[in-house]
Amino acid sequence: EVQLVESGGGLVQPGGSLRLSCAASGFTFSSYWLQWVRQAPGKGLEWVANIKQDGSEKHYADSVKGRFVISRDNAKNSLYLQMNSLRAEDTAVYYCARAYFDFWGQGTLVTVSS
Amino acid sequence: QSVLTQSPSASGTPGQRVTISCSGSSSNIGRNVVSWYHQLPGTAPKLLIYGNSQRPSGVPDRFSGSKSGTSASLAISGLQSEDEGDFYCAAWDDSLSAWVFGGGTKLTVL
Numbered sequence: 001e002v003q004l005v006e007s008g009g010g011l012v013q014p015g016g017s018l019r020l021s022c023a024a025s026g027f028t029f030s031s032y033w034l035q036w037v038r039q040a041p042g043k044g045l046e047w048v049a050n051i052k053q054d055g056s057e058k059h060y061a062d063s064v065k066g067r068f069v070i071s072r073d074n075a076k077n078s079l080y081l082q083m084n085s086l087r088a089e090d091t092a093v094y095y096c097a098r099a100y101f102d103f104w105g106q107g108t109l110v111t112v113s114s
Numbered sequence: 115q116s117v118l119t120q121s122p123s124a125s126g127t128p129g130q131r132v133t134i135s136c137s138g139s140s141s142n143i144g145r146n147v148v149s150w151y152h153q154l155p156g157t158a159p160k161l162l163i164y165g166n167s168q169r170p171s172g173v174p175d176r177f178s179g180s181k182s183g184t185s186a187s188l189a190i191s192g193l194q195s196e197d198e199g200d201f202y203c204a205a206w207d208d209s210l211s212a213w214v215f216g217g218g219t220k221l222t223v224l
Binding site for chain 2: 035037044045046047050059060061062095100101102103104105106107
């Protein structure tokens with residue numbers, strides 16, 4: 001069974017940093033592109049970033065470019081999102097997802113507030 | 115303002131057929147496949163349709179997807195109460211080098 005479990009969310013002050021993790025199981029982790037998607041309270045889905053199987057290619061939404069860094073550790077079956085210079089508008093539930101979003105984690109809430 | 119445009123809401127009665135549309139451009143829907151997702155309140159989205167019209171195992175054949183030019187549609191036949199929720203379309207955008215989602219359509223079963 002494919003499972004994706006996010007962790008690392010919480011309350012952070014504007015300008016602060018946070019690192020999200022996504023632990024994967026039930027599939028060959030190193031064979032898939034992986035994604036981060038977020039959803040602000042009461043809003044729609046917003047794609048954040050993705051990373052190729054070997055980490056050699058990454059893409060970011062303009063809204064997070066230069067502030068967020070996506071990475072992965074295939075040996076640990078884990079996906080990460082390093083979030084820096086956080087803003088109030090980054091407040092959202094952050095989901096990790098596989099490939100073309102065929103499987104999703106349950107999400108982790110990030111709240112940016114003073 | 116989402117790159118892919120969806121009507122904010124749709125509704126139907128049990129048993130009816132409902133269609134949800136998703137409008138894009140030549141850089142996204144026009145060149146790439148479309149997928150559809152269903153989200154219930156407080157839960158993660160679930161894949162309904164991929165590759166424009168393919169259903170993952172476990173998704174009822176009441177759900178069907180199609181694409182024409184720069185637009186895509188999701189049709190739900192035999193509407194059921196559990197179909198309520200938010201529906202999103204998505205596609206890769208070659209110009210943005212980014213995935214883009216529609217703003218979502220809230221479906222109400224009357």
